[in-house]
Amino acid sequence: MMTKIKVGIIGCGTIGSEIAKACEARLSGFFELAALCDKDEAKTTAVAGLLKKKTAAFSVDELIRQVDLVIEAASASISAGIVEKCIKRKKDCLVMSVGGLLGKESLLHQAATAGIKVYIPSGALCGIDGLKSASVGKIDSVTLTTRKPPKGLEGAPYIKEKNIDLGGIKAETVIFEGSAEEAVRGFPANVNVSAVLSLAGIGAKKTRVRIVTSPEYTKNVHEVEVAGDFGVLSARTENVPSAANPKTSALAIFSAIATLEGIAKSVRIGT
């Protein structure tokens, strides 16, 4: 029988709790959930209560010591620090708060030197497979167009800075156009999608982002366009928000679970 990979989850919120449940269901043949961690004790207690096997809560450092694979589903403020600790302890990790890695790409080189794996799921975005293949040749441009209802942009630093009256928007309007690096600063809530795209392709300075809104929109839609030697690809994802946290799309949760499955399975389909 195959030895199961021991995993620990840091961040027991919307994504973390679904991964925990999957470890006892879809992923149970390959993974053993060995440790939980959250800054809010009530969250680890709640997730432990969903599980058949008794699973204890640990500090970040202790969890990293206990497991083979660390799953970060907590916050962009700690994701880079977790990768750093995993490098030191030679543990593989899966990172959901990808925005926290932008500007710290050197960590990914350090991980390669240390011989650990860093898994970054596609998240709520489709088209990453094609972009990875296209990167073998020359890429001319990568553009992300994100369409969100005005409510989904409320509170973004860029909206405040430019004094944009979201309530006054009556028709489809381009709110922002710039690099992924600028988008991440102006719209931190879109950070993960832009970060995954930037890391998979031509980096945050060259990746272009457009943010469009309209009172008619009801879903968060991401459109990726890539042009290069291979030709042109466009991929459109209409995301349904997860019931527990409307900021997190259901596909982001599924993508983490599918990435874990990919780690364990012997057949890999897709780039």
Ligand SMILES: NC(=O)c1ccc[n+]([C@@H]2O[C@H](COP(=O)([O-])OP(=O)(O)OC[C@H]3O[C@@H](n4cnc5c(N)ncnc54)[C@H](O)[C@@H]3O)[C@@H](O)[C@H]2O)c1
């Ligand atoms: N890659 C993607 O496509 C994608 C998509 C959605 C969300 N995310 C990111 O994944 C992360 C988790 O998302 P979620 O929807 O589960 O969020 P959530 O708010 O539902 O859960 C986050 C959990 O992490 C805990 N936490 C926060 N800071 C912590 C810390 N310093 N130490 C320990 N625990 C901490 C919180 O208490 C909470 O229980 C977020 O950073 C989010 O931005 C990524």
